[in-house]
Amino acid sequence: MSPYILFVMLTSLGLGTTLTFTSSHWLLAWMGLEINTLAIIPLMTNKHHPRAVEAATKYFLTQAAAAAILLFASIYNAWYSGQWFIQDMSSPVSTLMTLAIAIKLGIAPMHFWLPEVMQGISINTGLILVTWQKLAPLALLMQISHNIKPELLIILGLMSTIIGGWGGLNQTQIRKIMAYSSIAHLGWIISILHFMPALAMVNLFIYLIMTITMFMTFNLLNSPTINTLAVNWSKSPILAATSALALLSLGGLPPLSGFMPKWLIIQELTNQELAPTATLLALSALLSLFFYLRLSYSLSLTIMPNTHPQTLNWNMKITTPLPLSLMMMMTLTMLPITPTIISLF
Amino acid sequence: MVMMIVFSVMFLISLIAVASNPSPYFAALGLMIGAGVGCGMLTQFGMTFLSMILFLIYLGGMLVVFAYSAALAAEPYPSAWGSLEVFSYVVGYLMLVVVMWMLLVNDFGAFDEIEGCVMSVRRYVGVSEMYNAGGYMLLVAGWVLLVALLVVLELTRGFGRGCLRAV
Numbered sequence: 297m298s299p300y301i302l303f304v305m306l307t308s309l310g311l312g313t314t315l316t317f318t319s320s321h322w323l324l325a326w327m328g329l330e331i332n333t334l335a336i337i338p339l340m341t342n343k344h345h346p347r348a349v350e351a352a353t354k355y356f357l358t359q360a361a362a363a364a365i366l367l368f369a370s371i372y373n374a375w376y377s378g379q380w381f382i383q384d385m386s387s388p389v390s391t392l393m394t395l396a397i398a399i400k401l402g403i404a405p406m407h408f409w410l411p412e413v414m415q416g417i418s419i420n421t422g423l424i425l426v427t428w429q430k431l432a433p434l435a436l437l438m439q440i441s442h443n444i445k446p447e448l449l450i451i452l453g454l455m456s457t458i459i460g461g462w463g464g465l466n467q468t469q470i471r472k473i474m475a476y477s478s479i480a481h482l483g484w485i486i487s488i489l490h491f492m493p494a495l496a497m498v499n500l501f502i503y504l505i506m507t508i509t510m511f512m513t514f515n516l517l518n519s520p521t522i523n524t525l526a527v528n529w530s531k532s533p534i535l536a537a538t539s540a541l542a543l544l545s546l547g548g549l550p551p552l553s554g555f556m557p558k559w560l561i562i563q564e565l566t567n568q569e570l571a572p573t574a575t576l577l578a579l580s581a582l583l584s585l586f587f588y589l590r591l592s593y594s595l596s597l598t599i600m601p602n603t604h605p606q607t608l609n610w611n612m613k614i615t616t617p618l619p620l621s622l623m624m625m626m627t628l629t630m631l632p633i634t635p636t637i638i639s640l641f
Numbered sequence: 642m643v644m645m646i647v648f649s650v651m652f653l654i655s656l657i658a659v660a661s662n663p664s665p666y667f668a669a670l671g672l673m674i675g676a677g678v679g680c681g682m683l684t685q686f687g688m689t690f691l692s693m694i695l696f697l698i699y700l701g702g703m704l705v706v707f708a709y710s711a712a713l714a715a716e717p718y719p720s721a722w723g724s725l726e727v728f729s730y731v732v733g734y735l736m737l738v739v740v741m742w743m744l745l746v747n748d749f750g751a752f753d754e755i756e757g758c759v760m761s762v763r764r765y766v767g768v769s770e771m772y773n774a775g776g777y778m779l780l781v782a783g784w785v786l787l788v789a790l791l792v793v794l795e796l797t798r799g800f801g802r803g804c805l806r807a808v
Contacts, residue, residue, distance in 0.1 A: 297795065301791060301795050304788060304791055305788075305791075305792075305795075308784075308785075308788045311781075311784070315781065324778060327778070327781065327782070327785070330785070331785055331788065334785070334788055334789055334792050335788060335792070337792055337796065338791075338792050338795040338796055341795075341796055352796075
């Protein structure tokens with residue numbers, strides 16, 4: 297892509313999300329979401345093959361439909377309550393607004409577009425899709441979270457974790473697995489949103505770090521399926537070792553930092569007298585943990601029986617080690633500073 | 642009142658330019674000039690917002706679409722106003738206008754009522770408020786329009802593509 301076009305698209309991506317962040321008017325928030333949708337479409341069709349075009353079309357259609365529902369809900373709210381302020385959404389249409397934002401985020405049962413879109417695009421665009429594009433709708437959801445019926449968020453959260461766990465079990469493509477992992481983590485985020493939005497932000501923060509780590513790893517290793525993960529031990533032994541631990545952190549195992557949000561959410565849900573919900577969430581996290589374990593099994597716990605002429609690959613160069621090493625360090629070692637992280641939000 | 646006479650004469654000339662059947666590009670050029678001076682005439686009557694809308698939608702929307710579709714059916718050597726067959730049409734229409742003027746125009750009383758038409762402005766103020774109340778968001782909206790153009794161009798880039806096909 298021409299560097300000017302790439303610059304315009306990336307700038308518009310940044311503009312759209314910050315516009316939604318800083319707005320208190322529903323129309324402006326909707327504008328920011330539409331700018332995001334529009335600007336990521338050429339990034340998706342950068343490598344112009346049929347799968348990418350199909351993914352971009354599916355993404356555009358679902359996001360445009362969700363934005364139309366969001367606009368309808370905000371106009372209804374303006375007609376009902378006479379004002380456009382985002383945080384004063386107390387009309388009966390907050391459910392519709394939540395569902396529109398859920399379509400934008402890929403929360404079950406509106407998650408069907410996410411695995412197919414993730415599969416069709418390159419892994420870096422997938423990273424943008426799963427991290428940056430989630431921020432703006434979540435900002436809106438957090439602002440209206442005290443007005444939504446808590447049952448809706450709990451049901452959406454439970455469905456997302458269960459479907460995210462079950463759906464990822466049968467996948468061999470890495471990008472689809474990461475899509476289902478995104479669905480499951482978003483389920484955790486929205487299940488606690490009504491009770492303690494600060495915990496939802498902690499979970500989002502940790503999820504972003506872990507996901508960025510895994511996507512950067514998969515980008516470096518250049519392996520699209522589980523089969524091709526198996527030859528990566530010779531490309532970079534450090535990466536093989538640490539990404540196995542990073543996958544377990546995604547699964548939520550102590551003493552890695554992925555355990556922090558799950559622990560705090562289960563504690564808060566139990567304090568709110570929702571212990572069965574917390575139990576179901578924890579059990580569905582086991583499903584996700586299974587396919588993360590399968591990935592780390594292929595990646596570093598076994599050595600596949602294909603012969604290698606040498607022990608270390610000579611042409612695997614990590615030209616910019618700082619971002620990946622920073623994210624990897626944060627996704628493995630942040631559990632002991634949990635109080636600091638909580639105090640940030 | 643001088644402006645009104647100038648605008649009206651230019652309007653007639655642009656209509657002659659459109660009607661004398663040169664290639665579509667030159668007819669569109671005449672139409673642009675005619676719409677431009679028509680907007681000037683509206684402004685003289687006091688309807689400034691209406692003239693802005695006319696300019697934007699007519700020239701910026703419809704005419705641009707017409708220009709793109711005319712460009713698809715282009716001919717390499719279009720006949721302009723200097724060529725003989727077009728110039729005879731221009732002279733013919735000009736003589737028609739002059740003859741009709743001398744026959745039908747008796748007084749210039751219509752031009753004296755320009756100063757009394759300020760009441761019509763109030764009807765359109767509410768619509769233009771829509772463009773005023775947004776503040777700098779109008780700038781963002783303009784940027785988004787540019788980004789939409791770039792997105793469409795990027796998606797359909799290339800000589801062999803031209804559309805969002807899957808191959």
